[in-house]
Amino acid sequence: MFRYIGRRALQTVVLLFLVSAIVFAVIRLVPGDPAAMQMGTEATPQGLARLRHEMGLDRPIYVQYARWLRNVAHGDFGVSWLSKQPALSLIQRRFPATLLLTVDAALVGVAIGVPLGILGGSRPGSVVDGITSTFALLGVALPSFWLGLMLLLTFAIGLHWFPPSGYVPLNVDAGDALRHAALPAVTLGIGLAAPLARFLRAGLLDALRQDYIRTALAKGVTATRVVLRHALKNALLSVITAFALLFGGLLGGAIITESVFNWPGIGTLLLNAIEQRDYGVVQGVVLYVTVVFVVANFAADVVYTLLDPRIRYE
Amino acid sequence: MWRRFQRNRLAVGGLVLVAAMVLTAALAPWIAPYSPYAQFSDIGLQPPSRAHLLGTDTIGRDYLSRLVYGARISLLVGITTMVVAALAGVVLGMLGGYYGKMVDAVIGRFLDALLAFPVVLLAIFIVAVLGPSMLNAIVAVAIVYTPTFARLARASVLSLRAQDFVEAARAMGANDARVLGRHVLPSTLSPLIVQCSLGIGSAILIEASLSFLGLGVQPPTPSWGAMIGAGRNFLTVAPWLAAVPGIAIILAIIGFNLFGDGIRDMLDPRTAGRRPSHGP
Numbered sequence: 001m002f003r004y005i006g007r008r009a010l011q012t013v014v015l016l017f018l019v020s021a022i023v024f025a026v027i028r029l030v031p032g033d034p035a036a037m038q039m040g041t042e043a044t045p046q047g048l049a050r051l052r053h054e055m056g057l058d059r060p061i062y063v064q065y066a067r068w069l070r071n072v073a074h075g076d077f078g079v080s081w082l083s084k085q086p087a088l089s090l091i092q093r094r095f096p097a098t099l100l101l102t103v104d105a106a107l108v109g110v111a112i113g114v115p116l117g118i119l120g121g122s123r124p125g126s127v128v129d130g131i132t133s134t135f136a137l138l139g140v141a142l143p144s145f146w147l148g149l150m151l152l153l154t155f156a157i158g159l160h161w162f163p164p165s166g167y168v169p170l171n172v173d174a175g176d177a178l179r180h181a182a183l184p185a186v187t188l189g190i191g192l193a194a195p196l197a198r199f200l201r202a203g204l205l206d207a208l209r210q211d212y213i214r215t216a217l218a219k220g221v222t223a224t225r226v227v228l229r230h231a232l233k234n235a236l237l238s239v240i241t242a243f244a245l246l247f248g249g250l251l252g253g254a255i256i257t258e259s260v261f262n263w264p265g266i267g268t269l270l271l272n273a274i275e276q277r278d279y280g281v282v283q284g285v286v287l288y289v290t291v292v293f294v295v296a297n298f299a300a301d302v303v304y305t306l307l308d309p310r311i312r313y314e
Numbered sequence: 315m316w317r318r319f320q321r322n323r324l325a326v327g328g329l330v331l332v333a334a335m336v337l338t339a340a341l342a343p344w345i346a347p348y349s350p351y352a353q354f355s356d357i358g359l360q361p362p363s364r365a366h367l368l369g370t371d372t373i374g375r376d377y378l379s380r381l382v383y384g385a386r387i388s389l390l391v392g393i394t395t396m397v398v399a400a401l402a403g404v405v406l407g408m409l410g411g412y413y414g415k416m417v418d419a420v421i422g423r424f425l426d427a428l429l430a431f432p433v434v435l436l437a438i439f440i441v442a443v444l445g446p447s448m449l450n451a452i453v454a455v456a457i458v459y460t461p462t463f464a465r466l467a468r469a470s471v472l473s474l475r476a477q478d479f480v481e482a483a484r485a486m487g488a489n490d491a492r493v494l495g496r497h498v499l500p501s502t503l504s505p506l507i508v509q510c511s512l513g514i515g516s517a518i519l520i521e522a523s524l525s526f527l528g529l530g531v532q533p534p535t536p537s538w539g540a541m542i543g544a545g546r547n548f549l550t551v552a553p554w555l556a557a558v559p560g561i562a563i564i565l566a567i568i569g570f571n572l573f574g575d576g577i578r579d580m581l582d583p584r585t586a587g588r589r590p591s592h593g594p
Contacts, residue, residue, distance in 0.1 A: 015427060015430050018424070018430075137568060137571065141519075143519060149560075249433075252435055260546070282439070282443075286431075286435060
């Protein structure tokens with residue numbers, strides 16, 4: 001098992017190198033000279049040459065990459081071209097808002113998706129299963145930005161139940177923080193609940209077909225207990241397999257949801273940076289979020305290995 | 315085979331939705347009451363009326379006409395991205411699967427790295443660098459979906475490579491290109507077709523998201539996502555501007571998803587009754 005985890009760890013490190021190379025290469029596709037863009041209207045030939053040298057732009061591309069990678073490894077994710085602030089400190093300042101949003105959304109997603117998935121999967125063909133399947137079908141098709149606007153229209157503008165936008169840190173006023181986070185979290189959470197319910201339902205359907213379920217039922221274990229104690233464990237494994245898809249959807253959805261609700265998180269940081277053509281921040285955010293994603297996927301893999309003994313000898 | 319498709323009521327529903335969308339797009343000039351670019355009144359934001367069934371947008375263009383023409387954009391983007399992604403993916407996947415070893419390792423690691431990004435983030439990143447436009451949105455979504463197709467193609471090639479008819483073709487003197495093109499490719503087609511029809515729905519959704527953020531299709535071209543993006547600023551005075559295009563997007567995606575599921579069940583009855591594992 002440890003050998004397997006070790007191999008996955010090594011693969012993850014290689015993957016991080018490749019991901020960083022792609023981010024580095026893609027940023028270089030930006031038309032124009034980064035030094036000229038940074039200096040803007042104050043550019044002089046001498047100043048440009050000096051800045052290009054400072055930024056290492058006069059060196060071969062692989063030297064630039066190595067230098068950049070060394071900086072990243074030391075926690076230097078680049079500098080904003082506009083404010084000259086380190087991208088990482090900008091990200092860290094926005095991090096609590098995004099964390100609050102994604103954690104709340106994950107809670108909403110689990111609270112809706114898990115019961116629906118279990119009820120649907122344990123009674124295929126029933127009314128509840130119909131609801132689960134319809135919800136899963138609709139939820140995947142719902143554009144999160146549209147859902148967000150409709151919730152905003154109904155519950156903020158129409159009913160005044162929730163504030164239309166704004167972010168309150170959790171440590172300032174917890175109740176107010178959650179009230180402000182409610183609509184964005186539901187928007188993002190429904191996007192998670194739909195695929196979650198679908199995977200859980202499919203996993204349960206598969207598990208309930210297995211022989212050990214028939215054995216348990218034959219022994220006289222009640223149906224509820226069979227579902228919750230025996231089948232659910234294996235069904236959850238299939239959900240963990242889909243972790244990358246679910247978590248990736250959550251991260252991508254967060255960017256869009258933040259834009260809808262003007263939520264001051266990492267997503268709006270990215271979108272503002274794109275608008276202002278601040279590629280220093282764009283690069284930093286893309287790399288940061290992707291590293292988080294890759295590491296989380298590795299963690300999910302480790303959890304999967306620990307939970308499912310069958311994979312250990314592969 | 316068609317019988318099996320028909321028996322699946324959901325799949326038929328999907329076919330109806332897809333057909334409706336294709337017809338709307340194809341017949342847009344006849345269906346739409348006006349040109350999607352014509353400005354009718356000095357004052358925009360007219361509520362729905364008999365002359366303008368869905369009202370007018372901020373600068374007085376007929377909203378229904380823009381919605382109808384929007385079907386063209388969504389379809390165009392959805393189909394083009396899948397064709398491009400499928401072509402690129404098949405070439406990469408077949409090369410890797412057929413030649414194996416180094417070629418496979420290099421292509422494989424590169425595709426793994428692309429898959430390591432969250433889908434929406436990668437698409438946003440690519441258009442951010444290339445600049446906002448419909449073409450770049452197509453490029454971005456196609457890149458995002460290329461690995462999926464490559465993996466499918468590679469898996470098929472691997473299972474086919476060892477089979478007798480491929481061996482026979484090679485023994486008869488067919489070169490690599492001929493073996494891949496004439497013998498291997500046809501056998502990989504059906505999973506690719508299924509993936510295409512499922513992928514069109516996701517591509518439409520990502521394009522709409524990009525356009526909503528202002529990173530995709532640019533005005534004045536009518537795109538459903540961009541229409542919602544423009545309508546968001548008028549939620550209190552003209553809520554239908556944001557609401558209506560969203561319903562069109564939902565119907566389109568549901569249509570392609572159900573249709574794709576139906577084709578898959580038709581081509582491979584073993585999976586019938588299971589839910590798919592797709593989506594962004």
